[in-house]
Amino acid sequence: xxxxxxxxxxxxxxxxxVPKPTPGLGQAVVRIEACGVCHTDLxxxxxxxxxxxxxxxxxxxxxxxxxxxxxxxxTHLKVGDPVGIPWLYSACGHCEYCLSGRETLCPDQHNAxxxxxxxxxxxxxxxxxxxxxxPDILSFIEAAPLFCAGVTTYKALKVSDTKxxxxxxxxxxxGLGHLAVQYAKAMGLKVVAVDTFEDKLExxxxxxxxxxxxxxxxxxxxxxxxxxxxxHASICTxxxxxAFGQAYQAVRRGGSCVAVGLPPExxxxxxxxxxxxxxxxxxxxxxxxxxxxxxxxxxxxxxxxAITQTRRLDEINDIFAExxxxxxxxxxxxxxxxx
Numbered sequence: 001x002x003x004x005x006x007x008x009x010x011x012x013x014x015x016x017x018v019p020k021p022t023p024g025l026g027q028a029v030v031r032i033e034a035c036g037v038c039h040t041d042l043x044x045x046x047x048x049x050x051x052x053x054x055x056x057x058x059x060x061x062x063x064x065x066x067x068x069x070x071x072x073x074x075t076h077l078k079v080g081d082p083v084g085i086p087w088l089y090s091a092c093g094h095c096e097y098c099l100s101g102r103e104t105l106c107p108d109q110h111n112a113x114x115x116x117x118x119x120x121x122x123x124x125x126x127x128x129x130x131x132x133x134x135p136d137i138l139s140f141i142e143a144a145p146l147f148c149a150g151v152t153t154y155k156a157l158k159v160s161d162t163k164x165x166x167x168x169x170x171x172x173x174x175g176l177g178h179l180a181v182q183y184a185k186a187m188g189l190k191v192v193a194v195d196t197f198e199d200k201l202e203x204x205x206x207x208x209x210x211x212x213x214x215x216x217x218x219x220x221x222x223x224x225x226x227x228x229x230x231x232h233a234s235i236c237t238x239x240x241x242x243a244f245g246q247a248y249q250a251v252r253r254g255g256s257c258v259a260v261g262l263p264p265e266x267x268x269x270x271x272x273x274x275x276x277x278x279x280x281x282x283x284x285x286x287x288x289x290x291x292x293x294x295x296x297x298x299x300x301x302x303x304x305x306a307i308t309q310t311r312r313l314d315e316i317n318d319i320f321a322e323x324x325x326x327x328x329x330x331x332x333x334x335x336x337x338x339x
Contacts, residue, residue, distance in 0.1 A: 009047030023071030036062030063119020164188025172238030221249025
């Protein structure tokens with residue numbers, strides 16, 4: 001089978017012939033039909049984060065397709081089921097985090113396309129307990145970005161403690177942010193969209209954003225405070241230290257600043273203002289299997305739709321270059337029918 005493989009950090013991926021996986025106990029082999037391309041994949045192949053991925057590595061954690069083969073002991077799935085393999089490839093299932101519905105915090109988890117090989121390949125081995133079924137009404141292209149970008153932004157909004165009618169400021173209207181706008185509107189929130197690219201702000205307006213601001217032209221945090229009295233929550237999907245600083249400044253008293261993007265720098269937090277204003281700073285990492293089911297249902301109900309461009313697997317190095325330059329609107333999805 002074909003797979004995109006990186007052997008050394010910061011080097012280009014190579015399209016290689018590799019053995020097709022065989023399922024073991026509790027596993028499934030998924031024939032990949034589509035896979036979204038996430039900025040995290042770029043961090044993985046560059047080795048940017050303190051916890052390094054395995055090498056060699058096949059990236060990809062938004063892989064969707066059809067179950068081709070099941071290993072022994074799998075009874076809740078059948079061959080032919082449409083499923084996706086999310087970032088949370090597996091967890092231990094018995095620690096305090098797994099038992100309390102916070103499985104994404106499990107210290108013994110594995111992550112698709114990071115600690116195990118992912119879905120930039122014709123076939124992907126999966127833990128059958130952690131794949132999530134896709135509603136029949138959704139195509140593979142529609143579903144793929146929801147397995148990371150969708151569930152990540154949906155979960156961030158859930159932990160923001162906002163309610164219908166509240167204001168939420170979304171920083172970065174890219175692959176995650178354009179979905180965050182849609183989930184926020186579907187949840188009854190008012191949206192301020194923040195981005196440095198005018199075409200992305202225009203996209204946000206088309207998706208229902210009530211206000212937009214370009215931080216290259218205006219101090220976004222100060223503007224949001226003056227315009228609406230501050231946001232009840234800010235969701236920062238941007239991979240930028242400056243964006244996190246303005247996201248914090250945009251929050252009103254008692255509000256939440258939810259950190260989603262993962263820039264390499266540290267975030268500077270004024271302790272006095274945080275205490276005095278009762279601001280909560282919350283880290284939010286993807287979502288659980290239940291969160292993902294809810295994420296997919298919003299899309300199945302027609303309330304959220306990822307904006308996608310389809311490309312071939314052999315274009316992956318060009319796609320990464322476009323991601324680095326900020327040229328991508330919405331989400332690029334690798335369409336395996338195009339090979």
